[in-house]
Amino acid sequence: MLSSFLRRLATAIPSLIGVIIVTFLLTRVLPGDTAAYFAGPAATPEAIEEIRAKLGLDKSLPEQFVDYVTGLVSGDLGTSLTTGQPVINDIVDRLPASAELTLFGLVIAIAVAVPLGILAAVRQGSWVDHLCRIVATAGVSLPVFFTGLLLVYVFYYLLGWAPAPLGRLDVFAFPPDPITGFLLIDTLLVGDWETFGSALAQLAVPAATLAIFALAPITRITRASMLSVLSSEFVRTARASGLSPLKVIVTYAFRNAMLPVITTLGMVFSFLLGANVLVEKVFAWPGIGSYAVEALIASDYAPVQGFVLAMAIMYVVLNLLIDLLYGVIDPRVRIEG
Amino acid sequence: MSAVPLLEVKDLTVEFSTRRGIVQAVEDVNVTVPKGEIVGIVGESGSGKSVTSYAVMRILDRVGRVARGTITYTSLDLVGASEPEMRDLRGREMSMIFQNPRLALNPIRKVGKQLEDVLLQHAQADARDVKRKAIGLLEQVRIARPEERYHAYPFELSGGMCQRIVIALALACKPQLLIADEPTTGLDVTTQKAVMDLVVDLVRARGMSAILITHDLGLAAAYCDKVVVMEKGRVVETAASIDIFQAPQAAYTRKLMRATPRPGITLHDLLPEETPAPTPKAPHQVGEPLLTVENLVKEYKRQAPPPTLKGLFGKKPEPQPPFRAVDGISFTVNKGESVGLVGESGCGKSTTSTIVMRLIDPSGGRILFDGQDIGAVPARAFALSPLRKRIQMVFQDPTESLNPRYTVSRAIADPLLRMGGFTGGARLRDKIAELATMVGLPLELLDRFPHQLSGGQKARVGIARAIALNPDLVILDEPTAALDVSVQAVVLNLLQHLKETLGMSYLFVSHDLHVVRLLCDRVIVMRQGAIVEEGTAEQVLEAPKADYTRELISAIPHPPV
Incomplete structure (x- = not known):
C-alpha cells in the first residue's frame, strides 16, 4: 500500500515541474512592466531601472529562472510587492480560508446532490426526476456572482437572517489561534462555541452559493451513473434473489455507481477552488483567489506563481486521494496499484 | 405427473411500450412446470423465452x-401479487x-458476502452462523477451498467458477423452482458440461423443478424432461424431449433441428429441406503450402507481485518465467484449404490467429506466407506491406467489429479505398454492389447503419469486407459464435460457397468441433498453447487420438437422434 502510494506520488513530479516552467514563462510574457508599476507614474527612467535591478528583472530569462528555482527548493516563493510579505506566508494565511469555503460548499452540494441524483434515478420520470433536472439546469446557468448577490439580497437585506457579507468572522468576534486554519475546526478544538457560530453564519451564504454551482454536475453524474448500474445484470440478480429495495439500491447499485461520482467530485472540487474568485470578491472573503487576482492585475509575479503552484500541488494531492479512495471502493483497482 | 403443477403460465402476453408504440414480446404463451421436472424453453434470439x-x-x-x-405458482397468482x-x-x-x-x-x-x-x-x-452457511453453500456447488473463495471478488474467479457462485x-434458500436463463452461454464445452451436470444433480437431489432456457436444442434434449419451442413470442411446440427429437411436429422445430451442427451431416444438411442442393463441384484442389508457421512462440510477462518493504531493501526475488500463450507450435495451411484451429478459451488459438494476421508480434518462430517471412515484419509496419491485402480477417462479434458510424457500403469500401486502388465513383459503387451480391446482402441495405441490420446481415458485411481485396488467406475468428443456429447455418454455407468460387484458404478459429468439421479439411486441436492433435476433420472427430480431444467431443451435448 505504502509503496504504491509513493509510486503514485512520484508520477506527479513531472507535471509539477511542467507547472513551474509554464507559470514562470507565462508570467514573463504577460503585458505590463512590474518595475514601472511599482515605481509609480511619476518615476524617472533611472528610478525604474533601479527598481528593475533590485527585483532582478534585468537579468536574462534563464538566470531569473535559476534564481526562482533555487528559491523554491529552499521553500522561498519570493516576496509579494503588493503586501510586502513573503508569498509563502500570504498563502499559508489565505489558503485555509479558500479551502474551508470550498470544502464546506462541496459538502453541502454532496449532501443535496447525491440523494437527489439517486432518487431521480430510482424514480425515473417522476417529479423528483424533473426537480433534479431543474435544479441542475438552474445551477449551471446562473453565474456564481449572480447567485451570490441574490442570496445576499434575500438573506441579508430582505430577511436579515445572514450577517453582513464581510469576511470570515464578525468584526467583533475574536479569531481563534490558528491550528488547522479552518475556523470551524479551530473553534471546535478550543470549545469556543460563540466564535464557531459566528464563523458558521458567515460561511453559510457563500458556501451555499458555491454549492448551487456544484450541484449540477454531481446530480447529473449520480443520476446517470445510478441509471446505468440499476439496469446492469448484477442488480437484476440481486432483485431476482429477493433482496430488499434498500439493500439493492444502497449496497449493490450505489456503491458501484459511486466510482464516476468520485471522479467528478475531484474535478468539481478543483475547479471550485480556482473559480471561487468571484464568490470571494462578493463576500469579501480573505481567500487565495482574490489574492491571486489582485497580484495579477499588479503584474506581481511571485504571488501568481505561488498561487498556481499551490493549486497544482492541491490538485495532485486531491487526485491522489481520489485514487486511494477508488482503491478502497473497487477491489479491481487495488490489484493494479 | 402430479395433479397440481408447480408453475402454470396460461395465455401470457407481455407488452413493451417503446417509442414506436406497443410491442408484444410474448403472445398467448402456455407453459406448465410439474413438480420435480425440468422443462426446457428453446428458441432463437427474439423468441421471447427470456421475457417469459x-x-x-x-x-x-x-x-x-x-x-x-395468468401465472400461477402452486396456488398463488403471481400477476396480481404485491x-x-x-x-x-x-x-x-x-x-x-x-x-x-x-x-x-x-x-x-x-x-x-x-x-x-x-x-x-x-x-x-442469523449473524452467528451466516458465514458458516455461506461457506457450506460454496462447498455444495463443488468449489475447491471454499474458505478462501469466500473472500474472492468475481473478477478473481473463472467464468465457470462465477457460474457456480x-x-x-x-439455491441458497432452497427454492422449489429454478429458472436457468442460458446458464452456459459463453462457457467452454467442458465447463458447460460440468455446470449443467451440477445444476441437474442439485435440482434432482432436492426434488426441485427447473426451467432451462436455451438456444441449444442439444443442451435442452440432454437435460430436460419436456421441451417448449418458441418462435417470435409464440409457443410453436410442446412435447417430451424424446418425442420432439424423434418426431418434431412444427416446421420451425424441424428447421432448428436441421440447423444444429451434429455428426454425420454435410453443410447443406443444415439448411431448410426445400433449399436446392448446390451444383456438385469438382473436388477442390489443395495446392502448395500458402502459410507455414514454424515453432511459433508468444510470451507475456507475468504481472509482478506487489513490491513489499522487504523486497525493496532485501534480495530481489527470482523473476518468474514469462507466460507462454503460444508454446512453439508449427502448422501449414495449403492453397485452397481450410484449417480449423480448435480449443477452449485460453488455449492460445486466438493469439495464434492474431499473430498470423500480423496484428501482434510473436516472441519467436517464423511465419512464412507464400515463401516470405512475414513474422519478420513488425505488426505495426505490416499495414503498409503489399501482403496486407492478401491476409484478411472476419471477426468474432459482427456488431462490435463494424464502425457504428459507417454505412454498409462505406464499411465494405474501406479496404478498397485504402488498399484496393479505388478512389470512389461508379467503379467503387459497382465493386461494392458486386461484393454485396456475392455475400447475399440485398442492395437496398447498403445505405443502412450497422444498428439497422440483423446479426446475420452484419456478419455478411464483415465477410464482404474481408473478401473485398481477393485475399489468399482469410482468418475466421469464431465468425458464427454470436449468431443463432439458423443464421449460422446460412453463413457457414456462404463461407463454403465463397471459398469454392474464389479459391481462398481459411484459417477457422472456433471452440465448436462440429462447426469446424463441417467447414474444414483439417483440424488442429490446441491446449495450453500447444498442439495436442492434428489431422483431417474425419480422423480427429471420429477417431481422436488424444485424450483431450475425446474429452472435448464427449462434452458436446447431443440431441438423442
Whole structure:
C-alpha cells in the first residue's frame, strides 16, 4: 500500500515541474512592466531601472529562472510587492480560508446532490426526476456572482437572517489561534462555541452559493451513473434473489455507481477552488483567489506563481486521494496499484 | 405427473411500450412446470423465452408489463401479487440463474458476502452462523477451498467458477423452482458440461423443478424432461424431449433441428429441406503450402507481485518465467484449404490467429506466407506491406467489429479505398454492389447503419469486407459464435460457397468441433498453447487420438437422434 502510494506520488513530479516552467514563462510574457508599476507614474527612467535591478528583472530569462528555482527548493516563493510579505506566508494565511469555503460548499452540494441524483434515478420520470433536472439546469446557468448577490439580497437585506457579507468572522468576534486554519475546526478544538457560530453564519451564504454551482454536475453524474448500474445484470440478480429495495439500491447499485461520482467530485472540487474568485470578491472573503487576482492585475509575479503552484500541488494531492479512495471502493483497482 | 403443477403460465402476453408504440414480446404463451421436472424453453434470439421467465419472476423492465394471462405458482397468482409478496417469493420459492455469470455478480462485493445477503434476507441464517452457511453453500456447488473463495471478488474467479457462485446464490434458500436463463452461454464445452451436470444433480437431489432456457436444442434434449419451442413470442411446440427429437411436429422445430451442427451431416444438411442442393463441384484442389508457421512462440510477462518493504531493501526475488500463450507450435495451411484451429478459451488459438494476421508480434518462430517471412515484419509496419491485402480477417462479434458510424457500403469500401486502388465513383459503387451480391446482402441495405441490420446481415458485411481485396488467406475468428443456429447455418454455407468460387484458404478459429468439421479439411486441436492433435476433420472427430480431444467431443451435448 505504502509503496504504491509513493509510486503514485512520484508520477506527479513531472507535471509539477511542467507547472513551474509554464507559470514562470507565462508570467514573463504577460503585458505590463512590474518595475514601472511599482515605481509609480511619476518615476524617472533611472528610478525604474533601479527598481528593475533590485527585483532582478534585468537579468536574462534563464538566470531569473535559476534564481526562482533555487528559491523554491529552499521553500522561498519570493516576496509579494503588493503586501510586502513573503508569498509563502500570504498563502499559508489565505489558503485555509479558500479551502474551508470550498470544502464546506462541496459538502453541502454532496449532501443535496447525491440523494437527489439517486432518487431521480430510482424514480425515473417522476417529479423528483424533473426537480433534479431543474435544479441542475438552474445551477449551471446562473453565474456564481449572480447567485451570490441574490442570496445576499434575500438573506441579508430582505430577511436579515445572514450577517453582513464581510469576511470570515464578525468584526467583533475574536479569531481563534490558528491550528488547522479552518475556523470551524479551530473553534471546535478550543470549545469556543460563540466564535464557531459566528464563523458558521458567515460561511453559510457563500458556501451555499458555491454549492448551487456544484450541484449540477454531481446530480447529473449520480443520476446517470445510478441509471446505468440499476439496469446492469448484477442488480437484476440481486432483485431476482429477493433482496430488499434498500439493500439493492444502497449496497449493490450505489456503491458501484459511486466510482464516476468520485471522479467528478475531484474535478468539481478543483475547479471550485480556482473559480471561487468571484464568490470571494462578493463576500469579501480573505481567500487565495482574490489574492491571486489582485497580484495579477499588479503584474506581481511571485504571488501568481505561488498561487498556481499551490493549486497544482492541491490538485495532485486531491487526485491522489481520489485514487486511494477508488482503491478502497473497487477491489479491481487495488490489484493494479 | 402430479395433479397440481408447480408453475402454470396460461395465455401470457407481455407488452413493451417503446417509442414506436406497443410491442408484444410474448403472445398467448402456455407453459406448465410439474413438480420435480425440468422443462426446457428453446428458441432463437427474439423468441421471447427470456421475457417469459422475467414475467414469471416479475422482474420485467420498467417499460414491460403483463397484458393478459395468468401465472400461477402452486396456488398463488403471481400477476396480481404485491411487490413485497413477490420479493419474499424471489430467492426463497423461485430463483434464477443468469447468462454471463461474471456480469450477474456484484463486481465490488466479496462473493461470500453476496451469498450472505441472500441468506439473511430470507432469514435462512442469523449473524452467528451466516458465514458458516455461506461457506457450506460454496462447498455444495463443488468449489475447491471454499474458505478462501469466500473472500474472492468475481473478477478473481473463472467464468465457470462465477457460474457456480450464481448457482449457489440461486439455491441458497432452497427454492422449489429454478429458472436457468442460458446458464452456459459463453462457457467452454467442458465447463458447460460440468455446470449443467451440477445444476441437474442439485435440482434432482432436492426434488426441485427447473426451467432451462436455451438456444441449444442439444443442451435442452440432454437435460430436460419436456421441451417448449418458441418462435417470435409464440409457443410453436410442446412435447417430451424424446418425442420432439424423434418426431418434431412444427416446421420451425424441424428447421432448428436441421440447423444444429451434429455428426454425420454435410453443410447443406443444415439448411431448410426445400433449399436446392448446390451444383456438385469438382473436388477442390489443395495446392502448395500458402502459410507455414514454424515453432511459433508468444510470451507475456507475468504481472509482478506487489513490491513489499522487504523486497525493496532485501534480495530481489527470482523473476518468474514469462507466460507462454503460444508454446512453439508449427502448422501449414495449403492453397485452397481450410484449417480449423480448435480449443477452449485460453488455449492460445486466438493469439495464434492474431499473430498470423500480423496484428501482434510473436516472441519467436517464423511465419512464412507464400515463401516470405512475414513474422519478420513488425505488426505495426505490416499495414503498409503489399501482403496486407492478401491476409484478411472476419471477426468474432459482427456488431462490435463494424464502425457504428459507417454505412454498409462505406464499411465494405474501406479496404478498397485504402488498399484496393479505388478512389470512389461508379467503379467503387459497382465493386461494392458486386461484393454485396456475392455475400447475399440485398442492395437496398447498403445505405443502412450497422444498428439497422440483423446479426446475420452484419456478419455478411464483415465477410464482404474481408473478401473485398481477393485475399489468399482469410482468418475466421469464431465468425458464427454470436449468431443463432439458423443464421449460422446460412453463413457457414456462404463461407463454403465463397471459398469454392474464389479459391481462398481459411484459417477457422472456433471452440465448436462440429462447426469446424463441417467447414474444414483439417483440424488442429490446441491446449495450453500447444498442439495436442492434428489431422483431417474425419480422423480427429471420429477417431481422436488424444485424450483431450475425446474429452472435448464427449462434452458436446447431443440431441438423442
